[in-house]
Amino acid sequence: MILEHLSLLNYKNFDQKEFHFDSKINCIVGDNGKGKTNILDAIYHLSFCKSYFNPVTAQNIRHGEDYFVINGTYNHDDREEKVVVSFKKNQKKTVKRNNKIYDRLSDHIGLIPAVIISPADRDLITEGSETRRKFLDGVIAQNNKPYLEQLIAYHKIVAQRNALLKYFAKNNTFNSSSLSVYNDQMEKLGQKIHDIRKKFILVFGPILKQHYAAISSGSESVELLYKSDLNDQDFETLLNNNIQKDRIAQYSSVGVHKDDLLFKIDNHPIKKFGSQGQQKSFLIALKLAQFDFIKQQKKITPLLLLDDIFDKLDEQRVAKIIQLVDDDFFGQIFISDTHHERTETAVKAVHQSYQFHHL
Numbered sequence: 001m002i003l004e005h006l007s008l009l010n011y012k013n014f015d016q017k018e019f020h021f022d023s024k025i026n027c028i029v030g031d032n033g034k035g036k037t038n039i040l041d042a043i044y045h046l047s048f049c050k051s052y053f054n055p056v057t058a059q060n061i062r063h064g065e066d067y068f069v070i071n072g073t074y075n076h077d078d079r080e081e082k083v084v085v086s087f088k089k090n091q092k093k094t095v096k097r098n099n100k101i102y103d104r105l106s107d108h109i110g111l112i113p114a115v116i117i118s119p120a121d122r123d124l125i126t127e128g129s130e131t132r133r134k135f136l137d138g139v140i141a142q143n144n145k146p147y148l149e150q151l152i153a154y155h156k157i158v159a160q161r162n163a164l165l166k167y168f169a170k171n172n173t174f175n176s177s178s179l180s181v182y183n184d185q186m187e188k189l190g191q192k193i194h195d196i197r198k199k200f201i202l203v204f205g206p207i208l209k210q211h212y213a214a215i216s217s218g219s220e221s222v223e224l225l226y227k228s229d230l231n232d233q234d235f236e237t238l239l240n241n242n243i244q245k246d247r248i249a250q251y252s253s254v255g256v257h258k259d260d261l262l263f264k265i266d267n268h269p270i271k272k273f274g275s276q277g278q279q280k281s282f283l284i285a286l287k288l289a290q291f292d293f294i295k296q297q298k299k300i301t302p303l304l305l306l307d308d309i310f311d312k313l314d315e316q317r318v319a320k321i322i323q324l325v326d327d328d329f330f331g332q333i334f335i336s337d338t339h340h341e342r343t344e345t346a347v348k349a350v351h352q353s354y355q356f357h358h359l
């Protein structure tokens with residue numbers, strides 16, 4: 001998959017901007033605040049129908065304007081794919097593939113696989129479980145459409161069940177048969193989601209270990225564990241056992257919407273016990289594993305978006321990544337950096353075509 005052409009209209013700090021990209025390495029260079037990250041984000045937006053950095057779509061519109069358009073032309077096996085994401089204030093976002101509007105944005109996910117490596121990834125370690133669930137779901141959904149649909153349906157049921165719990169509390173009433181209608185649907189969908197996540201971790205864990213070993217110089221080993229209420233209890237029992245708690249909280253306190261991923265280094269949580277360097281290596285390994293997994297599953301090489309990579313990584317780790325470029329592990333790459341020279345030195349070491357885009 002190659003992004004050949006990108007045009008932006010009122011996206012973040014750009015009024016109008018066009019790019020023709022190299023099929024291999026693209027270096028986006030400019031001072032801080034020029035919009036390097038915003039360009040990578042626009043490319044991300046074309047793949048995932050949303051921004052990686054600011055999920056509030058209205059805030060992606062250039063200040064003072066009331067719409068944005070992102071237009072991408074791709075080449076996939078010599079076939080052209082045109083993707084247009086457009087958003088006007090107070091309207092629904094539309095995504096078009098070859099001039100046809102998608103009924104549901106979720107239908108687009110997976111068409112243009114992409115992986116972003118950014119300093120913001122540290123949230124995966126420092127933030128709460130929701131960030132890690134989103135990562136987990138994002139990787140699975142790239143190659144599993146039914147999963148995304150089940151997930152959306154599950155969240156809808158949880159929201160309805162929560163509304164019912166609130167209604168019970170407010171009106172001082174309770175009706176177990178109306179609750180069980182929601183429980184049934186939650187159990188069915190939740191069990192499926194749990195099974196898919198569990199299977200995924202079994203495949204993904206070893207890929208992560210392998211990339212961590214390649215990128216780090218240490219001998220420590222990392223592990224990815226799947227934490228879920230459903231690991232040791234079936235969903236029905238779990239819901240029944242927690243009904244009093246749910247009624248008091250007016251909220252569904254157990255289920256796969258509470259799942260988490262545990263990141264461990266030599267058997268200890270990496271958040272508490274990993275050094276800065278180990279955490280950085282872990283995050284890159286996680287993203288490289290995501291890249292590898294999607295590439296294996298979909299037989300399409302994802303676009304790789306490397307934000308501020310030279311700023312945040314030591315030379316040794318950059319060299320490891322560059323080596324992967326030379327080994328043809330990657331396809332098309334977009335690199336952002338503030339310094340032309342160090343970027344050029346790094347990409348020259350790779351025997352591939354490259355282009356600079358100055359902002």
Ligand SMILES: Nc1ncnc2c1ncn2[C@@H]1O[C@H](COP(=O)(O)OP(=O)(O)O)[C@@H](O)[C@H]1O
Nearest residue numbers: 012013032033034035036037038059061062063
């Ligand atoms: N909706 C928006 N409208 C106008 N400018 C925006 C919007 N969102 C972000 N920006 C601007 O984009 C700039 C940052 O761009 P960014 O891509 O992060 O820069 P870089 O990566 O080159 O340092 C900031 O100056 C910020 O104010």
Ligand SMILES: [Mg+2]
Nearest residue numbers: 036037038308
């Ligand atoms: Mg930036």
